[in-house]
Amino acid sequence: MIKSKSGSNLKGIPFKIDDLSGEGTILYLKLIDDYNSNGIGISNILHINLEMVEYVEFMDTNEEVIIDILSKRVPIKTKVYDKSGKFQVRKAFKEFENTIYKQCKIEVCVQGFELPEDGQQLGRLLQLTGTIHRVVLDVLESEDAQESWSSLFKEVEFVESSKFEVIKKEMTLLIHFPFTDVKAEEIPDELLKSLILKVL
Amino acid sequence: MGLAERRIIKEFQEGAYKNLVSEINQLIGFNIEFDVDWNSLMSNEYSDIWDTTFSKVYFQPLLGALKSIAEDDMGKEALKDSLHKIVIKDESDNSSARNTYKFENGVLVIDHSSYMNADFVEERTGALTEVLEKNL
Numbered sequence: 637m638i639k640s641k642s643g644s645n646l647k648g649i650p651f652k653i654d655d656l657s658g659e660g661t662i663l664y665l666k667l668i669d670d671y672n673s674n675g676i677g678i679s680n681i682l683h684i685n686l687e688m689v690e691y692v693e694f695m696d697t698n699e700e701v702i703i704d705i706l707s708k709r710v711p712i713k714t715k716v717y718d719k720s721g722k723f724q725v726r727k728a729f730k731e732f733e734n735t736i737y738k739q740c741k742i743e744v745c746v747q748g749f750e751l752p753e754d755g756q757q758l759g760r761l762l763q764l765t766g767t768i769h770r771v772v773l774d775v776l777e778s779e780d781a782q783e784s785w786s787s788l789f790k791e792v793e794f795v796e797s798s799k800f801e802v803i804k805k806e807m808t809l810l811i812h813f814p815f816t817d818v819k820a821e822e823i824p825d826e827l828l829k830s831l832i833l834k835v836l
Numbered sequence: 837m838g839l840a841e842r843r844i845i846k847e848f849q850e851g852a853y854k855n856l857v858s859e860i861n862q863l864i865g866f867n868i869e870f871d872v873d874w875n876s877l878m879s880n881e882y883s884d885i886w887d888t889t890f891s892k893v894y895f896q897p898l899l900g901a902l903k904s905i906a907e908d909d910m911g912k913e914a915l916k917d918s919l920h921k922i923v924i925k926d927e928s929d930n931s932s933a934r935n936t937y938k939f940e941n942g943v944l945v946i947d948h949s950s951y952m953n954a955d956f957v958e959e960r961t962g963a964l965t966e967v968l969e970k971n972l
Contacts, residue, residue: 723905723914723972730910755970 638682644669648682661686717818719755720762726751728765732792735769740776742786747793749815757816761794764815764823768792771828775836784836802831809835837875841883845874848887856895863902864919865912873925877950880926889954894924894946897960904965905972914972918942926950933959939971 638646648665656662665682691707729746736744746765752758772792776782790807797812800823804810809832814820853872861867877890905911920942930936931952938945944967948960 719970721914721918721968721970721972723911723918724969726910726914727969 638665638667653686659685663689715818715822717756717759717763720758721755722751722758725758725762725765728762728769732765732769732772735773736776739773740782740785742776742782744789745791747791749794749796752816754816756818760818761815764813765794767823767825768794768811768828771823771825772832774825775829775832781833781836788836800827802828802835804835837878841878844883844886845878848890849874852887852891856891856899860895860899860902863899864906864915866916868919869921871921871923873923873927876926877924880949880951882951885951885954889951892954892957893948893950893960896957897964898922898946900957900961901964901968905968915968918972919944919968922946933963936960937964937967939967944968 638648646667646669648667650663651666652664654662654664663684663686665684667680667682691705694704694706696703725748729748732746733744736742748761751761776785788804788807789809792809792811794815795810795812796815798814798817799812800814801812802809803812811828813823857870877886882889902915906915921944923943923945925945925947926949927947929949929952930947931949933953933956936946936948938947946964
């Protein structure tokens, strides 16, 4: 399936592989769309340098499942989280509170949503807690940030969400993030820092 | 297994073992079920050192790990919610701390040789603490 920038979906039928001098080995795909499923009438040919193809998925089009993958043995980087327990996460929340109090004399209660049972999801949450902990401490290094924080927040709450948002709600700093989605990106430190600074 | 070995085990069961279990229960704040496979623990010829090695191999690391977790109410609660039983055995003649502890469905299984590497208490304590923290 090839998706064009304009939003249409096309299928590509490989019909030729050829060596072009100076350009490497090129795979030629004949493009067909939903209206021309037999390929007749479409003259668009997609040229792809084989060097650019990382892997090929063989799919069962009826079941829409992957049957096999032919790859160049370049590992596809998906992060695998260590398994953790709920106790470790709760302990990390506690450490977060204690460190902020110790370093900034600010009492803050760190709250989470109902913790998942899955060890990898807990592992991700544990890691993200560490990131947020680090960024908050970084923000609170300056005196004006500490003053502002003290007057605005008593709690930090992690909210499971598909979006990344930092919101002030009453005396709580809400951090919305896909905390348990092990395939999602992690929190970018700098962006989190700037979002916290915005609500301070 | 001769009478001499059975007497050593009985003495351990009625003395040190009772005290250790009581100490553990007190530490974690509730009574935990123990299932000790005594026959497997006796499956070697070193009965003259069992009275010290049983403690060092199985109970001292357990006490150390539980102590670090149960230092506050949060840890005690986590133990109460998730740890239901402790099984002690010497089934595979294992002497590596890393392979000693398994935790599944609330059951902590300790499988270690009852006499080998007995002095590696600290190593086993660390490995057990890690296993417990990951599973509570």
